[in-house]
Amino acid sequence: xxxxxxxxxxxxxxxxxxxxxxxxxxxxxxxxxxxxxxxxxxxxxxxxxxxxxxxxxxxxxxxxxxxxxxxxxxxxxxxxxxxxxxxxxxxxxxxxxxxxxxxxxxxxxxxxxxxxxxxxxxxxxxxxxxxxxxxxxxxxxxxxxxxxxxxxxxxxxxxxxxxxxxxxxxxxxxxxxxxxxxxxxxxxxxxxxxxxxxxxxxxxxxxxxxxxxxxxxxxxxxxxxxxxxxxxxxxxxxxxxxxxxxxxxxxxxxxxxxxxxxxxxxxxxxxxxxxxxxxxxxxxxxxxxxxxxxxxxxxxxxxxxxxxxxxxxxxxxxxxxxxxxxxxxxxxxxxxxxxxxxxxxxxxxxxxxxxxxxxxxxxxxxxxxxxxxxxxxxxxxx
Numbered sequence: 363x364x365x366x367x368x369x370x371x372x373x374x375x376x377x378x379x380x381x382x383x384x385x386x387x388x389x390x391x392x393x394x395x396x397x398x399x400x401x402x403x404x405x406x407x408x409x410x411x412x413x414x415x416x417x418x419x420x421x422x423x424x425x426x427x428x429x430x431x432x433x434x435x436x437x438x439x440x441x442x443x444x445x446x447x448x449x450x451x452x453x454x455x456x457x458x459x460x461x462x463x464x465x466x467x468x469x470x471x472x473x474x475x476x477x478x479x480x481x482x483x484x485x486x487x488x489x490x491x492x493x494x495x496x497x498x499x500x501x502x503x504x505x506x507x508x509x510x511x512x513x514x515x516x517x518x519x520x521x522x523x524x525x526x527x528x529x530x531x532x533x534x535x536x537x538x539x540x541x542x543x544x545x546x547x548x549x550x551x552x553x554x555x556x557x558x559x560x561x562x563x564x565x566x567x568x569x570x571x572x573x574x575x576x577x578x579x580x581x582x583x584x585x586x587x588x589x590x591x592x593x594x595x596x597x598x599x600x601x602x603x604x605x606x607x608x609x610x611x612x613x614x615x616x617x618x619x620x621x622x623x624x625x626x627x628x629x630x631x632x633x634x635x636x637x638x639x640x641x642x643x644x645x646x647x648x649x650x651x652x653x654x655x656x657x658x659x660x661x662x663x664x665x666x667x668x669x670x671x672x673x674x675x676x677x678x679x680x681x682x683x684x685x686x687x688x689x690x691x692x693x694x695x696x697x698x699x700x701x702x703x704x705x706x707x708x709x710x711x712x713x714x715x716x717x718x719x720x721x722x723x724x725x726x727x728x729x730x731x732x733x734x735x736x737x738x739x740x741x742x743x744x
Contacts, residue, residue: 477568
């Protein structure tokens with residue numbers, strides 16, 4: 363069995379009013395997780411940040427008024443989640459996955475169904491992902507690894523896809539498994555895994571999504587889901603991943619997030635194994651069974667310090683956006699281009715204060731003129 367030391371309860375529970383404001387802010391136009399944190403750190407609350415959005419986007423050069431999520435839309439989303447017997451879990455609340463807080467740009471809110479207390483039982487989460495059109499052997503090894511890891515105290519995380527994902531979920535139903543959705547919790551995908559998804563909840567597992575419950579999954583939503591899978595987990599085990607597959611995206615995200623990447627080798631004659639074999643060649647841990655996974659993972663290693671929890675007093679002092687001069691804004695815009703640059707390098711290059719640079723980047727992003735790239739890079743869009 364995995365033994366991990368008990369940890370104190372984390373965070374606090376937001377009030378209904380705070381959670382509504384958080385939901386409105388993250389659902390507003392051009393507000394992503396990184397922008398959300400910057401706004402709350404600067405303005406001290408989501409309500410104050412919502413009031414500031416229109417002026418910030420105008421200063422950033424927006425050609426039209428930014429769409430701020432109205433209260434009615436947020437209430438509708440919360441009502442739909444309640445009808446699905448699901449709930450919103452905020453960053454810093456006890457049910458929020460602990461490891462995800464350490465990822466770059468964690469979602470401020472997660473929609474979750476089932477799994478109450480699942481992430482506070484100190485059972486380490488491990489992801490198992492792979493080919494949808496897997497072989498019988500691949501399905502069998504994925505199920506064996508998931509079942510043995512579950513019996514040893516691990517939570518199994520996957521994406522509820524056909525093939526390897528489904529095999530991993532099915533083998534860990536009784537020990538704890540988490541299905542991460544690409545769309546909203548109201549859109550089960552693929553539909554033929556409906557019975558498996560229902561059993562996950564019945565056995566005490568969880569569904570998780572960062573999208574609104576009515577969101578129909580699109581192709582570009584699956585990489586976002588894969589980043590969430592790796593962010594929740596200590597490591598990612600790949601079984602039968604082809605080259606340029608979504609599973610390899612999950613492995614790349616895991617590496618960027620400082621998670622372990624492990625792969626089951628396969629026949630060089632089977633294209634479904636090309637991705638796993640290439641990962642092993644490039645340094646991923648070769649695993650044959652759950653014992654290999656447990657030997658490779660260090661679930662007791664110390665994680666980097668967490669950034670300050672949002673909804674704290676602003677760290678930017680008394681500097682306001684309208685205190686930033688036109689020359690300073692132009693120096694930052696001139697230093698940016700289509701090639702991503704590190705924000706710290708941008709600060710040094712422009713010789714401006716951290717507060718000024720972050721405010722201008724915030725304005726540009728809210729105006730739709732800035733893109734963020736992991737781990738801490740930005741570029742001008744369009």
